[in-house]
Amino acid sequence: MTRLRLGVLISGRGSNLQALIEATADPTYPAEIVQVISNRPDAAGLTRAEAAGLPSLIVDHTAFPDRPAFDREMTQALEEASVELVCLAGFMRLLSDEFVDHWRDRMINIHPSLLPAFKGLEVQERVLARGARFAGCTVHYVRKEMDTGPIIAQAAVPVRADDTADSLAARILEQEHRIYPLAVRLIAEGRVSIDAGDRARIADWPTVPGVLLNPPEA
Amino acid sequence: MTRLRLGVLISGRGSNLQALIEATADPTYPAEIVQVISNRPDAAGLTRAEAAGLPSLIVDHTAFPDRPAFDREMTQALEEASVELVCLAGFMRLLSDEFVDHWRDRMINIHPSLLPAFKGLEVQERVLARGARFAGCTVHYVRKEMDTGPIIAQAAVPVRADDTADSLAARILEQEHRIYPLAVRLIAEGRVSIDAGDRARIADWPTVPGVLLNPPEA
Numbered sequence: 001m002t003r004l005r006l007g008v009l010i011s012g013r014g015s016n017l018q019a020l021i022e023a024t025a026d027p028t029y030p031a032e033i034v035q036v037i038s039n040r041p042d043a044a045g046l047t048r049a050e051a052a053g054l055p056s057l058i059v060d061h062t063a064f065p066d067r068p069a070f071d072r073e074m075t076q077a078l079e080e081a082s083v084e085l086v087c088l089a090g091f092m093r094l095l096s097d098e099f100v101d102h103w104r105d106r107m108i109n110i111h112p113s114l115l116p117a118f119k120g121l122e123v124q125e126r127v128l129a130r131g132a133r134f135a136g137c138t139v140h141y142v143r144k145e146m147d148t149g150p151i152i153a154q155a156a157v158p159v160r161a162d163d164t165a166d167s168l169a170a171r172i173l174e175q176e177h178r179i180y181p182l183a184v185r186l187i188a189e190g191r192v193s194i195d196a197g198d199r200a201r202i203a204d205w206p207t208v209p210g211v212l213l214n215p216p217e218a
Numbered sequence: 219m220t221r222l223r224l225g226v227l228i229s230g231r232g233s234n235l236q237a238l239i240e241a242t243a244d245p246t247y248p249a250e251i252v253q254v255i256s257n258r259p260d261a262a263g264l265t266r267a268e269a270a271g272l273p274s275l276i277v278d279h280t281a282f283p284d285r286p287a288f289d290r291e292m293t294q295a296l297e298e299a300s301v302e303l304v305c306l307a308g309f310m311r312l313l314s315d316e317f318v319d320h321w322r323d324r325m326i327n328i329h330p331s332l333l334p335a336f337k338g339l340e341v342q343e344r345v346l347a348r349g350a351r352f353a354g355c356t357v358h359y360v361r362k363e364m365d366t367g368p369i370i371a372q373a374a375v376p377v378r379a380d381d382t383a384d385s386l387a388a389r390i391l392e393q394e395h396r397i398y399p400l401a402v403r404l405i406a407e408g409r410v411s412i413d414a415g416d417r418a419r420i421a422d423w424p425t426v427p428g429v430l431l432n433p434p435e436a
Contacts, residue, residue, distance in 0.1 A: 114352055
């Protein structure tokens with residue numbers, strides 16, 4: 001089996017990196033991580049990459065004169081590793097339009113809301129302030145405008161009356177760790193296409209074709 | 219049992235009116251419809267009101283010089299019927315700030331999206347164009363800005379690959395017909411309060427206090 005070659009970009013703890021590490025540890029999983037890049041030398045996720053024996057690299061954004069130069073360095077490292085799909089996993093740098101264009105339809109992100117609701121940062125604080133009854137997460141292809149782009153997978157969770165931003169984020173994170181590897185699998189299996197309306201279409205979805213509700217239990 | 223006195227405002231088919239008619243037909247339900255008002259003489263929902271023997275009234279907005287005059291006429295009719303809670307049910311007129319203020323925390327609406335996503339009109343067309351995997355509906359108190367206001371209840375439904383705006387709207391409508399009577403019940407039972415952050419808090423929610431996921435099966 002040829003496995004899809006993943007490059008994972010992190011800035012912090014890398015919990016979604018860990019979810020991908022665990023998924024790719026299964027030899028029947030159709031993707032493998034071939035490069036981890038952190039823009040921060042102190043990212044805890046680097047330890048996870050090391051522990052898993054994965055090639056990791058620090059591309060410290062503070063060492064570059066501007067965003068495009070930083071992004072070119074990342075692209076070079078990703079291409080040297082023959083990365084086919086870039087997975088943003090808590091990567092906290094805005095990307096240049098050139099980088100986004102270069103990796104168009106080959107770069108995905110996970111965002112802790114049911115997009116298009118609650119784009120941006122401090123999501124769960126805003127969910128609670130709004131009194132929404134549902135929260136969730138979204139895996140999507142990356143487009144120039146932040147937190148837009150074709151939606152591959154979403155999962156919803158209830159908001160509880162006694163939730164704090166932290167407790168809600170933790171509940172969502174559990175779902176992130178399920179749907180990110182699932183979305184990568186769908187892509188690696190060639191089941192995701194992007195239609196003329198810039199929507200991601202999923203072929204042969206097990207229960208409901210093309211639809212992801214909460215992902216099926218393992 | 220004293221029942222909460224409802225005024226229901228409609229413009230069209232009145233399917234949510236019908237859901238409320240059916241809920242209130244149960245003598246143990248803690249609310250009753252005491253006035254139905256349509257701004258359109260030809261609203262099909264008027265037939266439903268008649269069939270249920272409910273007082274109904276046409277307040278034709280085209281007969282009034284401006285919005286405040288129209289709204290005052292509605293307030294007068296609602297107050298003559300001693301309405302305690304105004305339920306917008308497909309009422310397609312913008313309301314004046316005065317009307318919204320007058321009925322503050324005593325007027326609710328149902329909107330066919332998981333607010334704050336997809337405010338406004340042609341909701342399901344936009345859900346499909348965005349490729350969202352979840353859609354839903356929201357019962358909320360009415361504030362001056364459209365489709366804002368404290369959220370009382372929400373329900374989520376999956377978006378299917380072969381959905382049209384109509385098929386998706388129909389799936390959501392089923393949930394609307396469940397959560398609108400449920401939200402009215404919660405209010406009638408005195409279990410909904412609005413906190414300092416303008417959020418609706420639900421007391422003694424059967425399964426998860428204060429939280430509405432999909433409402434429990436009847």
